[in-house]
Amino acid sequence: MDALADLLAGVRARSAAFCRSVLEPPWALRIADGARLALVTVTRGHAWLVPDEDREPEVGGEPGVVRPLRIDEGQVAVIKGPAPHIVADEVDTPPSVVVGPGNRLTTVDGADLTEEFRRTWAGRESPDSSVLVTGTYSVTGDVGARLLAALPDAALVRAADIASPVLDLLIAELDDPGPGQQAVLDRLLDLALVETVRTWLGGQRGDAPGWFRAQGDPVVGEALRLIHDEPGAPWTVAALAARTGVSRAAFARRFAVLVGTPPMSYLADWRMTVAADLLRGTDDTADTIARTVGYANAFAFSAAFKRHRGVSPRAHRIGDR
Structure with a gap:
């Protein structure tokens, strides 16, 4: 997708x-x-x-x-x-x-x-x-x-x-x-x-958002599709570069220029966006959501979510109900 x-x-x-x-x-x-x-x-x-x-x-x-x-x-x-x-x-x-x-x-x-x-x-x-x-x-x-x-x-x-x-x-x-x-x-x-x-x-x-313009690029567009299809995969800059057929340095530079943010920052933001909706829209446990968005366990996910959103996953879930 x-x-x-x-x-x-x-x-x-x-x-x-x-x-x-x-x-x-x-x-x-x-x-x-x-x-x-x-x-x-x-x-x-x-x-x-x-x-x-x-x-x-x-x-x-x-x-x-x-x-x-x-x-x-x-x-x-x-x-x-x-x-x-x-x-x-x-x-x-x-x-x-x-x-x-x-x-x-x-x-x-x-x-x-x-x-x-x-x-x-x-x-x-x-x-x-x-x-x-x-x-x-x-x-x-x-x-x-x-x-x-x-x-x-x-x-x-x-x-x-x-x-x-x-x-x-x-x-x-x-x-x-x-x-x-x-x-x-x-x-x-x-x-x-x-x-x-x-x-x-x-x-x-x-004037369109960088992520929209980049979808037509054969390298960055493919990387965006991979991230959105599999937000829980163990993506790294090197892994995305390999899947898109370019060097790590060339991929990182091209992604940042076209999308407007480094690939790992985009990945982290998308993972937290998906996680935020899962917290509010499902009864999945923090451990299940952690694995869905690429974290080894609930502790690692909770630390990343709080760093990114300023609140814990539990506070985010309770606050929206």
Whole structure:
């Protein structure tokens, strides 16, 4: 498995909050559902993605640092949460509907609008309508957090640049539902995220994360696949160099240049990321997890985890429950 596949494996649609909305101007929705990641595609008209005035600033940043982003017909945006944001026909249109957890819709004063919205805002299209298809994802654990760290607040691509017809399949399924629709939508939504993120990263060229750019290198890409496939193997610089067919010095230099970190540092970080998710997501013992991520016993693993994360494996596991 490559590095991107591993990160995307931590992101899944489960009973996805997924809908197709027909919106007549003026319209504006305040999205406050707490989703860590959402996908929005415009199939008619346009939409503005506007930072919410209550958005918390980034560390070292300022409120409102993210500029409004226009999403045109035929474009797809992956939006990073969980901070609220506004989707509107124009930048200055005030929101009249709030989208909360579970796709519950209310007025800004809290009155429930869910059924009314479904009757009146998801109806027939007019020449002035904007049509949005949206879905949200569950992102859990440290592996999912690594993916979020690689994305901007909103990643925008053209649907035409996505090689897969997945968006057409999504829209077709919404228009003509059949048995098992929820499972179909969940799987299509997973694929839509994979294709959109891959397309966006591929268009970043030199600005993409080092691990993504390096996947196309015959030497470093192979080393990354080995590390991700077998994080518990007794890897050394010499062993990885031998498997990729270059000298130890050439491998270490090439890996550091392309990925941006030495191979053993990358390996240690990935092992601790995998271990952190195993601690929180399974009941495996520390000894079992230690062997899974390449440590001889629980004592050696515990020392490495505390050095890397600042807390013991036990404290990490208890603190997340």
